[in-house]
Amino acid sequence: MSSRLKDVAALAGVSVRTVSNVVSGSGHVAEATRQRVQQALDELGYRPNLAARNLRAGRTGLIGLVVPELYSPYFGELASLIVEAAQQRSWTVIIDQTFGDAEAERRLLDGTQGRLVDGLIISPWALGPEEVTTHARNAPVVLLGERPPRGLADRVAVDNVLAADEATTHLLEAGRRRIAAIGIQPHLRNGTADQRLTGYRTALRRAGAAVDDALERPVRELHREDGAQAMAALLDAPSAAPDAVFAFTDELALGALHVAHERGLRVPEDLAVVGFDDIEDGRYAQPTLTTVAPDKQQLAERALQCLADRIYSPDNGVPPLDIVVPHRLEVRGSSAPKA
Amino acid sequence: MSSRLKDVAALAGVSVRTVSNVVSGSGHVAEATRQRVQQALDELGYRPNLAARNLRAGRTGLIGLVVPELYSPYFGELASLIVEAAQQRSWTVIIDQTFGDAEAERRLLDGTQGRLVDGLIISPWALGPEEVTTHARNAPVVLLGERPPRGLADRVAVDNVLAADEATTHLLEAGRRRIAAIGIQPHLRNGTADQRLTGYRTALRRAGAAVDDALERPVRELHREDGAQAMAALLDAPSAAPDAVFAFTDELALGALHVAHERGLRVPEDLAVVGFDDIEDGRYAQPTLTTVAPDKQQLAERALQCLADRIYSPDNGVPPLDIVVPHRLEVRGSSAPKA
DNA sequence: GTGAAAGCGCTAACAC
DNA sequence: GTGTTAGCGCTTTCAC
Numbered sequence: 001m002s003s004r005l006k007d008v009a010a011l012a013g014v015s016v017r018t019v020s021n022v023v024s025g026s027g028h029v030a031e032a033t034r035q036r037v038q039q040a041l042d043e044l045g046y047r048p049n050l051a052a053r054n055l056r057a058g059r060t061g062l063i064g065l066v067v068p069e070l071y072s073p074y075f076g077e078l079a080s081l082i083v084e085a086a087q088q089r090s091w092t093v094i095i096d097q098t099f100g101d102a103e104a105e106r107r108l109l110d111g112t113q114g115r116l117v118d119g120l121i122i123s124p125w126a127l128g129p130e131e132v133t134t135h136a137r138n139a140p141v142v143l144l145g146e147r148p149p150r151g152l153a154d155r156v157a158v159d160n161v162l163a164a165d166e167a168t169t170h171l172l173e174a175g176r177r178r179i180a181a182i183g184i185q186p187h188l189r190n191g192t193a194d195q196r197l198t199g200y201r202t203a204l205r206r207a208g209a210a211v212d213d214a215l216e217r218p219v220r221e222l223h224r225e226d227g228a229q230a231m232a233a234l235l236d237a238p239s240a241a242p243d244a245v246f247a248f249t250d251e252l253a254l255g256a257l258h259v260a261h262e263r264g265l266r267v268p269e270d271l272a273v274v275g276f277d278d279i280e281d282g283r284y285a286q287p288t289l290t291t292v293a294p295d296k297q298q299l300a301e302r303a304l305q306c307l308a309d310r311i312y313s314p315d316n317g318v319p320p321l322d323i324v325v326p327h328r329l330e331v332r333g334s335s336a337p338k339a
Numbered sequence: 340m341s342s343r344l345k346d347v348a349a350l351a352g353v354s355v356r357t358v359s360n361v362v363s364g365s366g367h368v369a370e371a372t373r374q375r376v377q378q379a380l381d382e383l384g385y386r387p388n389l390a391a392r393n394l395r396a397g398r399t400g401l402i403g404l405v406v407p408e409l410y411s412p413y414f415g416e417l418a419s420l421i422v423e424a425a426q427q428r429s430w431t432v433i434i435d436q437t438f439g440d441a442e443a444e445r446r447l448l449d450g451t452q453g454r455l456v457d458g459l460i461i462s463p464w465a466l467g468p469e470e471v472t473t474h475a476r477n478a479p480v481v482l483l484g485e486r487p488p489r490g491l492a493d494r495v496a497v498d499n500v501l502a503a504d505e506a507t508t509h510l511l512e513a514g515r516r517r518i519a520a521i522g523i524q525p526h527l528r529n530g531t532a533d534q535r536l537t538g539y540r541t542a543l544r545r546a547g548a549a550v551d552d553a554l555e556r557p558v559r560e561l562h563r564e565d566g567a568q569a570m571a572a573l574l575d576a577p578s579a580a581p582d583a584v585f586a587f588t589d590e591l592a593l594g595a596l597h598v599a600h601e602r603g604l605r606v607p608e609d610l611a612v613v614g615f616d617d618i619e620d621g622r623y624a625q626p627t628l629t630t631v632a633p634d635k636q637q638l639a640e641r642a643l644q645c646l647a648d649r650i651y652s653p654d655n656g657v658p659p660l661d662i663v664v665p666h667r668l669e670v671r672g673s674s675a676p677k678a
Numbered sequence: 679g680t681g682a683a684a685g686c687g688c689t690a691a692c693a694c
Numbered sequence: 695g696t697g698t699t700a701g702c703g704c705t706t707t708c709a710c
Contacts, residue, residue: 002454002477004703015681020705027706030679047477050455051393052703055686060390062433070422071619076415083409083436092455094401095434097422115341116389116431138341138386224623258623280410284563284597286625343687354697359689366690367695391687394702 003044012040023048059118063091063307064139066108066122068100072223072251073279075123078144081300082121089308091118100188102126111138119307128189140310142303147191154306154321158294160192163327164199167246167274167292170329172207174337176244176272179204180215182230182256183222183248183276196248196276214239219252227255235263243271244335250275250282250291257285257334273334287333294327342383351379362387398457402430402646403478405447405461407439411562411590412618414462417483420639421460428647430457439527441465450477458646467528479649481642486530493645493660497633499531502666503538506585506613506631509668511546513676515583515611518543519554521569521595522561522587522615535587535615553578558591566594574602582610583674589614589621589630596624596673612673626672633666 005016005023012019014037021027022037023046029037040046054060065082067075083093094117098104105127107113109120115138123144124132132143133152143155171179181200185193197216204211214237219226227247235241247253253275257267265271267287275282278293302323309318344362348355353376360366361376362385368376379385393399404421406414422432433456437443444466446452448459458479463471468488471480475492482494510518520539524532536555543550553576558565566586574580586592592614596606604610606626614621617632641662648657 005705006703016704017682017706018680021680024705028679033679045476047450048453049394049703050453051390051399052686053453053705054390055388055394055688055702056704056706058686069419070409071416071419073412073415073620076412076418077410079415079434080408080410080436083434087435092433092435094431095418095422096426096431097419111386114387114389114392137384224619228623254620254623258625261625280563281412281593281620284567284593286597286600344689345687355688356690356698357696360696363689369695372695388687391702392689394686394704395688395690397702 002049003046004049005046008037008040008044008046011044012037059311060116061091062094062117064094064096064108064117064120064122066096066098066105066120066124068098068123068125070095070097073281074249074251074277077279078123078296078300081296082303085300085304089304091304098125100125106131106135109135109141115139118311121303121307124190125188126190128191131189140307140314142306142310144299144303145190145192147195148322152320154310154323156299156303156306156323156325158292158299158327159324160195161199161202163276163292163294163329164196164246164248165203166199166329167276168200168203169207170290170331171244171246171272171274171335172203172209174244174268174272174335177209178212178215178240178242179209179244179246180217180234180242181246181248182217182219182227182234182252184216184218185222186218193248200246212239215242222249223251224255224258227252228259229255231256231259235259235265245271245273247273247275250277250279250289253289253291253334254281254285257289268334268336272336278330282332285334290332290335291330292327293330295325298325341388342385343388344385347376347379347383347385350383351376398650399455400430401433401456403433403435403447403456403459403461405435405437405444405459405463407437407462407464409434409436412620413588413590413616416618417462417635417639420635421642424639424643428643430643437464439464445470445474448474448480454478457650460642460646463529464527465529467530470528479646479653481645481649483638483642484529484531486534487661488659491659493649493662495638495642495645495662495664497631497638497666498663499534500538500541502615502631502633502668503535503585503587504542505538505668506615507539507542508546509629509670510583510585510611510613510674511542511548513583513607513611513674516548517551517554517579517581518548518583518585519556519573519581520585520587521556521558521566521573521591523555523557524561525557532587539585551578554581561588562590563594563597566591567598568594570595570598574598574604584610584612586612586614589616589618589628592628592630592673593620593624596628607673607675611675617669622671624673629671629674630669631666632669634664637664 009016119140141153145157217230275291278291282289344355462483472491480492484496556569614630621628
């Protein structure tokens, strides 16, 4: 069916060694021989068997990208950037989804199913830093958006505490006083929501505003639907309604926006909204969504750079890196100052 | 560094054969031996080398998913479903992005870089069906959303002509007469836009409405920005403004919606909008977006089923399949009848 | 400049 | 029930 080096060699009347040289472009091959071999290669439509090459090389040129979900805009955009950056480095990306399942995260980290990838980029939800680094034994691992790890893995993320602080401060400066936070996730272990909550509270305290439990809302997941539910719950609560919302993801913010419209609230007049992630949808929402924009391009780029360093110099003794990627507050229509 | 079958065998005092049997669960192994081997496996943290296994097996358990872009909501959702469906079949997915580049599509199809995947699911933009099937030589290929191929590959898609016809008819029945079409793509070869245009015109003609060139707008890409530009162009044109828009993707529709708002048009009163794809954003847009909803779940499922059949029974002589996946018109706020 | 052959780690056919 | 070994297709050392 498919031809091997041996077949090409036979057809060209040379040894496999020579064919291999021609294919890889390495070694010295007489021009006449080269042409004859090339003709045989074309004639048979030779394609190298990568499994064989990988076995031989001890490397596969594959890296794993493990995300909770691929369908959400944030992870879709991130995955796209990572695949692109990987392609530039001649790596191919294998994608796995965990849906936040701890067992799945563990399994993919410790390579129970076998070693195939040269390295792993993982965005954990269910596993805390300790567990992540315990299980990461088989290949270099880079963490995306985790809490700083104590252990073995590099980590690339924005400064969530600072970013959340800035977002909240922006709302305070726009004259808002009852600022709700949507996106607390008691069941996740990766710490992102905790960090954003910390930043939010810090900003409130600094401004002398009260931290009100009733304004801090948990969500099950991070999608529009969850943001809508949380917003509805806020508006239905007996306490005074909020005049602003800081949502921990843009999707949550868009869900909140949706409910605000349904309830006849004007945004930003009655309710200001700030999100996090800077997904494309927010730029076209009605009104356009103010958001914390992580530099995703750099997130992807630095993650790959880390991985490359670990893969190509496995034992260079560099301690785990904790790389902070820049972000900026993208002020748009949803958070204009209170008239 | 990492241990091999041989190391485990040495530690357990058995042969590699026995260890292999224990690992794979096949063959008969005495319980006492099994336990001893298992202990050695755990002690060494043995992980099978998949490159070796793949070489031996002649299969990799990898399938390739080739999409133009991963960051757009439609392909993100689709990729997520395909990765999920693949996981259920114990396949792992390799993702490549072509950004609609013909050379990239060609290269990935014909496996120039080597054979690694057991099969390929591709959503081509730049390549027409002839070229696709010419280059698909190395592994079974399933086409997503292409024009019906004449050649070697299976194809899974919705009935684009019918769906576009229904969408347009829906607008006609809502009392609209000047219905614009946004999303023509003269530079793409996959035929999707052509089919939707055909359905759109068919519906207009059936209703006795005029087909007006000025209302058929080309776009460069299929994103919100392109929809916004096309909408702006429509509104700036000297001819009478449209009272409805059928956009060939939801992203285009959302861009059009955005511009409509900016220009002070009321949707749906002044302008009705219908999209295509049923991406999540549309359900939370303001107003919610009417759209043609392809059954993406089934799209993914059937594509994988096709691939499985071809991979496991390569020579069963079944001619290329052309599978039509159902869709439905999801009527929401953006296309309410003209008062 | 080219050929012969070892060996990457695994599975399974063949022995016993 | 377990050991021995050939061989998957490739790269590369060693020889000429």
